[in-house]
Amino acid sequence: MKKAIILALALLIATVAVGCRPQKTTLDVTGSDTMVNLGAALAEEFMKTNRNIEIAVSGGGSGAGVAALIDGRTNIAQSSRDLRAEERTKAAARGALHEIVVGWDGLAVAVNPANPVNELTLVQLAQIYRGEIRNWKDLGGNDAPIVILSRDTTSGTFVFFREFVVQERGTKRDAEYHPDTMMMPSTEALFQEISNNVNAIGYIGLGYLRPAVKAIGIKADAASAPVWPTVDTVLNKSYPLARPLFFFVTGELKGALKTYIDFVLSDKGQQVVRSLEFVPIR
């Protein structure tokens, strides 16, 4: 019995030792939930031609990615928002901070397909999220309370939407999401509730739009025509709710890290960005 255990142990050690032999460089990429599918697709395409580099992509939210970068737990932080001043200082303490825009994302405002409301101005949207408009009938819809959904505070989408919509591009600095806002732990959960609930409204990345929900046309102001979120309207900048997607990296760009970033910015990488319904940088 004891001999068998020792034999098994020896075999195990031998296997591990053999498995370790070809030296692989591993890059950790973590952050934005909006970008996690994008990151995975980019990594997969990249690893087809760079077999000696392994890329591990995970989500958790932009904040989580930036926190990991600051703590030195990741090589690349994927973020759907810019860094806050405090984060910028902390990250820069680890070495030169590189801010790389890898694509653009349109934020779609979505409701249930059975909701008769089709378009909203940015101000109306802000009033909904600040709790100043509480009933769909004030927007030409059913006489029913508005159920406001948001992504969790972990999400870059949460911060972007707060500054851009709730605070009206930073002009209403004290404005916050109404306390009745329901924080959804993931894009999937939010999507699920909108497709179940006729009275719900929420925001999701353009790449996550599916026929089970209906995108709202956004009007920059009451006089302008509504624009629906598509790759084209983001690219020609007519859709007002769009934001850049970042890679944040600290220290010198070299080796595997540089090879990967060069790939992401190349035509081939940008094709992947486009294929996931995000908008390429050129």
Next chain:
Amino acid sequence: MPYQQRLVTLAGYAVLLITALIFVFLVQQSWPFVREHGSLVFFTGDRWLPVSLPPVFQIGGFLVSSGIITGVAIIIGVPFGVLAAISLAELLPPGVSVIFRSIFEVTAGIPSVVFGFLGLKIVAPAVAGLFNLPTGLTGFSAGLVLSIMILPTLVSLSEEALRAVPREYAEASYALGANRWQTIWRVIVPSARGGIGAAVFLAMGRAIGETMTVLMIAGGRLAMPTSIFDPMRPITALIASEVNNAARNSIQYHALFTAGLILFMITFAVNAIAASVIVGKKAR
């Protein structure tokens, strides 16, 4: 003392030590927040704005939410669980009992994310329709699903307590002319009271600590709930959803640890009550 015996004793102390270390770690990580921002309003307020400037951290709404969801789970789950335990221990033929018991044990092994998914797909829409609510993601829905999740704990511990009642009690009851039902309801169940009480408190501890399911179906509204049919966020869901976001040693990070410390103390108190019920019963 033979070395095996020493090893076993050591393992016992190690468990105690690990628990103590967790507590020390929580206190240590909470201290920077408590020192600078600790005040009564942390417990009573319901504003939680972690990424605003300046940030606001108040956990009153989360504490009340945890209380409501646990309360719903216990009020719905306990009658079912205890009655099921009585039928398993006293009424069903032993062969059927064994099958039912293994089904309950399988329930205990279902991952909570699966319960969460069922809640999202089935329970929440049903609750919204039944009570005519604007959304089905409410504290009540979460409590309803939790009431099923605590059944294995309730049933197996209550059944054990019922089976531990000495047979002489039942025999004495029958000898006095009581029928089967009178014996069960007036003699066996009251004698197992302590054990059933302990089961209820352990189930309560389980309900307070449950995270994934409540994160998925309680609704995530941060304000103080005014009804059990409001969307709400219990304290476990708060910690689970934000702890990844917080940069290490930021004030949000320490605030979340403070919330964790409070949660630890609550579950510790509930489990201590359960333990004292058991010990008290033994001593009697």
